[in-house]
Amino acid sequence: MTSATFPASEPQPSWTRYFSFNTDAKVIGIQYIVVSFFFFLIGGLLAMIIRGELITPEADLVDRTVYNGIYTMHGTIMLFLFIFPVLNGLNNLLIPTMIGAPDMAFPRLNAVAFWLVPIFGGLLIASFFVPGGPAYSGWWSYPPVSIQNPLGHLVSGQGLWLTAVALSGVSSIMGAVNFVTTIIRMRAPGMGLFRMPVFCWTALAAQSLQLIGLPALTGGAVMLLFDLVAGTSFYRPEGGGDPVLYQHFFWFYSHPAVYVIILPVFGVFSELFPVYSRKPLFGYVYVALASFIIVGLGLVVWVHHMFPSGVAQWMRNLFMVTTMLIAVPTGVKVFAWLGTLWRGKLRLTTPMLFCLGGLFNFVFAGITGIMLATVPVDIHVSNTYFVVGHFHYVIYGAAVMGVFAAIYHWFPKFIGRMPYEGLGKLHFLLTFVGANLNFLPMHPLGLMGMPRRVSSYDPEFAFWNVMASLGAFLLGVSIIPFLLNMVSSWVRGPKATHNPWNAIGLEWLLPSPPPEDNFGEHVPTVISRPYGYGTGEPLVENQEAIERALTLQEARA
Amino acid sequence: MTSSPPRLRALPLIGVTLWVGLLVLASVWMSRQAYRWLPVQASTAAPLVDGLFSFETGVGTFVFLGVISVMVWVVLMHRADKYDETDAEPIEGNTRLEVVWTAIPLVLVMAIAAYAIRVNTSLGVLGPMEHIHLHNSVEAQGGYPGDRLPAEGIEVIARQWSWEFRYPDAGVSSTELHLAVDQPVTFRLVSEDVIHGFYIPAFRLKQDVIPGTAINFNLTPTREGRYRLRDSQFSGTWFAANQADVVVESRDAHSAWLKQAAAQPLQPGLNVAAAEYAVRSKKSKAGWATVPPAPPPQVNVPGSDRLLHDA
Amino acid sequence: MTTALPSSPQGHGHAHGEAEHENHSLTGFIIFLCSESVIFLAFFSGFALLKTSAINWLPAGVEGLEWRMPLLNTVVLVSSSGTIWLAEILKARGSLWGFRVLWLLTMALGAYFLYGQAVEWSGLSFGFTSGVFGGTFYLLTGFHGLHVATGVLLMTLMLIKSFIPGNYDRGEQGVQATSLFWHFVDVIWIILFVLIYVWQRH
């Protein structure tokens, strides 16, 4: 094996490639992330309208039909157009570079999967403008409400919604096939499964869940679409159908979907805690395997979203126990992170702050999740703001914070410039305070009995709603330093070296930004486990030579 | 490595023990607080549910504070010095620790699960959660085992967007639910259009009302007062306004109410949706499309939505 | 799948970004099929659930399904799995023409199945919107039929490609994938047949 030599800095590729059908995973990754944040702003704007309406008890800001459409679109956009695409963006950037592959296994399929996102995104947004307005039956789209079709037109907001969700499924399946194949078949020499970074483990686990879960949702959605437009009665009681059947299809996917969201974020935590505490990941093997235990359990808990639907007692008990068992592998991870931090040399950089804040929120959300898992308590708080509080804590408080951490951490690698620390820390502070102020009050509201999805409520709920709305507006402000930071450091941030955080990993042995085919023909051979902080063991053969070449190249530029 | 004097090595142990003791105290305190976050207890189910919730709050507080104290500790004590670029001591793992922290959550959640299953069973015995049989069963047809026949059977009809309560024995119908305190009651829940949710927070009980099936549901109110019944499963445009009052009164007052109600003529029941819809139809640009509300049910007692309620 | 050994260190000399990796395609396709099977699983379990809980399963005036013609169809489809298997063997033995003949025979059997399905559909007294029974019947058979049609289409493509000189130089993953898909469609049909035609009593 000869030591790696890199071509002297390549000509800067044109920025227009981000607007083209490019097959480079790194370009696609950035496309995913930018597009998803565009939709995040739209989803966030809708959230601001929601909180604006709910700052007073009466339905006064918008009409009730508008409120229902807006919360439905908020949930749908945030999940299908923000969080899934943004995570796929991270997958695209990180999987090939972390395993030393030149690209995805199927680069063209990858590009198609990405370009479907703006297409179905446009379709979904277009539904705001069809007669009658967008879908209004929540992101669950439970029949019979979702098949009532008040105007009776063939093209309805609900129909567009279903089409968009189905296309999103197609795109995600394409992505999943690609990611799984890539991870299984394209790892660098020497990188056995147990030398793979945890992010790849969690991505593999999450994408397996997509492969198993999504078809069920697609099947259920196809039947719903037929009920809506073709007059079938799969879910219509009048024709002998069963509306609860849809709920099973929906949650068989949509519960695992929450682990599709959180697993890669666990991956991010597992990557970043070692870097910023200068210690190996504690119990690497357990952390890696726990992901797959979560996959297994995650597939058999979906009924916990249906406890009040009238399921048999034995089923309630069974699904309660399986749900609660998830606390065990999750606990293994949480404690492993604490073990990593323990006696480390912590650096409270922006990404580290987001990880710590995210972990804080996650543990809180996990505990409310356990409360929801127990049937008697869930019966009381199901479909109340307690649930809304639970999942915003985990989705915004943990997952989105984890995504921010990842963006700040890997920005230098893939953009080649450093983000500003001051703005980053301000962003963190506003986000952490805003999220807690926004989502904590939802718990007392739910316990008191305030249902979710309401456009008006009894006056006794006013106080906590005002708090939540103020928190929401603070969150709305929090996004400004982030956008400012991203734009200004992308344009004129200081140039990043190949390894500004002094991190261990194949991606940090590439120039920043990496060349189009990453290592090309010179994939280094991996000779040790990841996260060798403090052990002094090199990760790959000829590591010193590679680093020297990179430093030399940076000095020349 | 030279061993430090025993007194110094005992210090961390004492510190940790003290700290754990403090956390336990805090958790017990929080579990007491938990009751205050919930509405008044107005049914036999409520104390059971609240007890479980309080226990979970205690366990949850302990776990949360435990994790957070470690985080706070490392952030305060284990920070790298400003110009320290070195790595920390590479501890890769510890199998004994792994086993311990797999076992502790396992034990904790199994304890919660056991408690919850017991509450489930008690609730079943009390009535609320046992007799939910779908399709064809005797109960779904309106029958009920003779040995536990409750005093009163009430039919609950959910619509877009109003609740109607029928008392077949007394020949009364109402849009305000009246119950006698400490008297078991059986509801027969039916929906005429979409799925609704029968939810009375003060009773801690909730059951979806599924079109196409009749669901039997039992409960026993234990506290006199006026409570809110809220639709808990999204049912369309006026979902938020689909509420009703639940009046729990003494047995005498209840039979007096039934008698008086039976004498009253039928009139349109309380229906916020129909009223708002009428106003809305006059506007030219009202909003997005909606299913029109079902006409208000004809009832003896319409009730009011302006009265103060306890929970 | 080997765990310790990396699977792709060799042969990384080609230009990336353009050529899809032939040797990864089969892996990807198998993963896709696993995923695809879940959608059938969803339909099957939906069918079973709706059927066991329905009060009136069959629409008024419908006695049940005629099973003789579908049975013949089943035999046709199952034997086509055999012919496609033989085709692959012949190909491995180097007999390209033998492969083409059997491949064509498989296509004919598949087309016959579709024809039989169409004949059956046109003779039925109930439609897609005749309650849950009609809905699930047409959904299941239709969705499966779509797969059969896709299979025939894929085979046509492979047959045409077999005339391109040098087509098999870089492996024969297309043929392998198509044949895998065909077996998959076949297995699904057998389950479907049992579910719909054999399990008729309610």
Ligand code: HEA
């Ligand atoms: C990323 C998303 C995410 C994640 C990770 C989770 C994680 C969990 N969720 Fe949550 N959940 C959602 C997103 C998520 N959820 C969403 C979006 C909804 C609502 C959807 C809708 O209705 O619109 C929802 C709703 C929801 C419900 C349904 C409520 C209802 O509608 O009535 C339930 C019920 O069981 C539940 C439970 C749980 C549990 C037990 C976990 C567990 O995985 C949590 C495990 C973690 C911990 C427990 C903390 C760490 C562990 C330790 C420190 C060990 C020690 C701990 C103990 C001993 C307790 N969730």
Ligand code: HEA
């Ligand atoms: C990834 C998922 C995700 C994310 C990030 C969020 C983020 C937020 N969500 Fe939501 N939410 C859901 C997923 C998510 N949500 C889901 C699935 C539901 C359930 C839907 C259903 O019931 O069907 C829901 C429901 C939901 C409700 C309940 C509605 C109801 O039941 O009636 C509320 C109420 O407060 C709410 C609030 C918020 C707020 C304040 C934020 C904030 O964090 C948002 C912060 C926003 C920003 C930081 C951006 C601010 C933008 C601007 C200030 C404008 C600039 C705009 C332009 C230039 C175009 N969300």
Ligand code: CUA
């Ligand atoms: Cu994969 Cu070359």
Ligand SMILES: [Cu+2]
């Ligand atoms: Cu769930």
